[in-house]
Amino acid sequence: MNGRAPISGVVTTFNNAATLDACLASLAFCDERVVLDSGSTDATLDIARRHGARIAEHPFDDYGPQKQRAIDMASHDWILLLDADEHLTDAGRDAIERALRAPRADGYRLPRQEWLFWKWAHPHTRANWQLRLFRKSRGRMNDVPVHAAPVVDGVRRDLRAPFRHYGEPRLADRIDKVNRYSSGLVVHKHRRGVHGLGGRILFQPTIAFFKLYVGKRYFLDGWAGFIAARTQAFYTFLKYAKVLEAQRSDDQSA
Incomplete structure (x- = not known):
């Protein structure tokens, strides 16, 4: 851990075999990887097992509640929450490692770089900043349908720890x-x-x-x-x- 706070990488899945390998590989530096699946019929669970993730299954009943269940499964207070079609960059990992050696906030927004149909967005396209790194003890998912997101009761800061979203290819x-x-x-x-x-x-x-x-x-x-x-x-x-x-x-x- 190099003196940093322990961290749980948390992912919810459903038939994400095409992108999950990259997602979990980018979370290899985490002290645990938690996967909550909602009934995948492809190779999603095989990929999660291969990465040594801790796996549970629960029927999907909306985005916020499903992600909250996965967060509740985590063993550590610091949560790095990714979707199965997202992955952290090397620069993002290094920034998180540094930040968690002496955290100055209870939650951090990270910049998300987008895949646009057939290409990654231009480097000077503005990223979408999203709160994805936070203390479980100070944060929970909100109740907004579809676009549920973590909310943190405490200090929030921006952290230049980029992650990528492999969006719809068609x-x-x-x-x-x-x-x-x-x-x-x-x-x-x-x-x-x-x-x-x-x-x-x-x-x-x-x-x-x-x-x-x-x-x-x-x-x-x-x-x-x-x-x-x-x-x-x-x-x-x-x-x-x-x-x-x-x-x-x-x-x-x-």
Whole structure:
């Protein structure tokens, strides 16, 4: 451990044989690797066993609860939470090793580099910073459907420990995911209520496009960046359009 705090690498899986090997290999420096599977039928569990991970199985009942179960399985207080299609870079590992020798925070946001259909994003494309390294004693998953994320009660800092997300390699796969995720948010948003829904449907997709294409510099990624920004705009449109659909359905049944 070289004097650093012990750490548990935590991953949830379902039929991730294509990407899990790279994910778990990047977590080899962790003091344990925990895999919670939700019924894989491919080689996912064989890969996890080959890496010496501690494995458990539980039926999937949403992203947040499943990840929280995996976190609760961990033996150590420091958690490094990755998805099965993500992997830590060598530079990321070194930065985490240094940070945990004398932690200055209870949670750290790390920069995620994206795979855009057929290429890794340009080095000057802005990364997506996400809280993935945190103390279990100070953090838990929130209850947001689909986009559940850790929240930390304590000091949070940014740590330049890059990790990579091997996203959908085909546009068709991305559209399928956009459709699933936007449907998964409907009940949550409908229950809470969405103010200015018409304006959001009209304007938020365009704002989402420019946030990625210009704000995060996806214009540096050629057609891959343009398509990624456009699909994000479509996702933004769908999640609000489906809430409107749910509202109109309620009105008809009232």
